[in-house]
Amino acid sequence: MKEKKLRILIAKPGLDGHDRGAKYVARALKDEGYEVIYTGIRQTAESIVKTAIQEDVDFVGLSLLSGAHNELFPKIVELLKENDAEDIVVFGGGVIPEEDIPFLREKGIQAVFTPGTPIKTIVDFIESQRND
Amino acid sequence: MRDLARDIVLGKTRAIARGISLAENDSLGREELIDLLHPHTGKARILGITGPPGAGKSTLADLLIAGERRKGHKVAVVAVDPSSPFTGGALLGDRLRMQSHAEDEHVFIRSMASRGHLGGVSRATVDAIKVLDAAGFDTVIVETIGVGQTEVDIIELTDLVLLVLVPGMGDEIQAMKAGVMEIGDIFVINKSDKEGADKLRTEVEYVLGFKYAHEMEKMNPVCMVSAKMKQGLEALEEEAEEWFQHLSLSGLLEQKRKERIQKELKRIFSAKIHELLDKKMDFYNNVEEWAEMIYQKKVQPYRFINESLHDFLKKESE
Structure with a gap:
């Protein structure tokens, strides 16, 4: 059987409008052969979770530069769980201080990529989580 | 598959999303699911x-x-x-x-x-x-x-x-x-x-x-x-x-929808025939060798395929 086509939602929760990083990652992952769904800036946690479920994605990548990651990232993981969708892998990126990463990992964010991360690192992570 | 079809008919979001993925990935059970949903x-x-x-x-x-x-x-x-x-x-x-x-x-x-x-x-x-x-x-x-x-x-x-x-x-x-x-x-x-x-x-x-x-x-x-x-x-x-x-x-809507079903049946039919003959004639394993024969001008493309099909059907009916 041929390899399953992975679907990835790239979403921007919170109030900052800096979508350059999110768009860069979305485009780079497309070029790597993934199907990437991009929904634009200022999405609520609820809308991100509903979108992830309707689109039946395998991954949700969250980008945040406003500093609200410690509240919003775990909230999205929680909401996925409440909707029986905890199999969807969540990762994050953006301006996130090193010292916050262990907390986010503990809350179920499977990986955090800070600025300057090569796209290959993200691809390696995605491939390591593939479960088909 | 029955559970998935039931949940789709009940309008459960996750089931609907999964059903569409199943169709997209042409996964096992796709045909059964579509048939189960047909009455609805x-x-x-x-x-x-x-x-x-x-x-x-x-x-x-x-x-x-x-x-x-x-x-x-x-x-x-x-x-x-x-x-x-x-x-x-x-x-x-x-x-x-x-x-x-x-x-x-x-x-x-x-x-x-x-x-x-x-x-x-x-x-x-x-x-x-x-x-x-x-x-x-x-x-x-x-x-x-x-x-x-x-x-x-x-x-x-x-x-x-x-x-x-x-x-x-x-x-x-x-x-x-x-x-x-x-x-x-x-x-x-x-x-x-x-x-x-x-x-x-x-x-x-x-x-x-x-x-x-x-x-x-x-x-x-x-x-x-x-x-x-x-x-x-x-x-x-x-x-x-x-x-x-x-x-x-x-009555045009009904007519339109019936035409759509006709086209769908044609599509399913030709896909199935294609699949069946590919398998029976082992097309993909032989195609390289056949192409070589045609390249060497030993046979002609239409004649070769026509004769292969003819031989195959003859063998099947015996």
Whole structure:
């Protein structure tokens, strides 16, 4: 059987409008052969979770530069769980201080990529989580 | 599979999403699922939106969702974007324009990549429509990828097609070419606030006037809309409603849907025959050797295939 086509939602929760990083990652992952769904800036946690479920994605990548990651990232993981969708892998990126990463990992964010991360690192992570 | 079909009919979001993925990935159980859902289909109105890239299809879809919701209808959207022919990847961004409905539980939006299928939709779009129809959505909107001149699959999948055009795409000769102008039921001229919109309308009506010179009453409606300024939408919704009424009262809708089933059966039939013969004649393992014989001019392509098929069928009937 041929390899399953992975679907990835790239979403921007919170109030900052800096979508350059999110768009860069979305485009780079497309070029790597993934199907990437991009929904634009200022999405609520609820809308991100509903979108992830309707689109039946395998991954949700969250980008945040406003500093609200410690509240919003775990909230999205929680909401996925409440909707029986905890199999969807969540990762994050953006301006996130090193010292916050262990907390986010503990809350179920499977990986955090800070600025300057090569796209290959993200691809390696995605491939390591593939479960088909 | 029965559980999944049941949950889809009950309208459970995760099941609907999974059902569409199953069809997209052509996974085991796809045929069974579609058959299980079949008795529950046929209730939804299926609306297509097509047109060139950048014509405003997604924005229009967003406004149509709002209109349907005001009427209390449940709405689903399938938005198709192209897959890269080089990497197979896709950036699906139609949804961006419809995110204002993301938290509405009676709106379901699904982005699909074309995955190499030509024709403006993906191979699995037909199945996705069935899943959504069976799930109880009153209206299913299918938005094609930005089309050029031959992507006309949408007429085979939907009850009613909105062809979205915008000013500045070329002269009336473009509109007279075969293809895109032949696929709309309702012609929507979007960005009507832009220069050239009235001229485009005249040109479209001129081309349609040729087609229906002797039966002007059959001429397709042409609607001027500005999705950005939210103008002309009510008139468009009324035209769509009227067109639907006309289709169902005249029996044309039934006829259209039966034709669609015929085409679907043809498609399934030829795919199955293809698959069967590929397997029986071991085409893929032999093709290299056969090509070599033809390259060496030992045999001729048509004669060779005709004789191989003939021999195979003879052996089968013995």
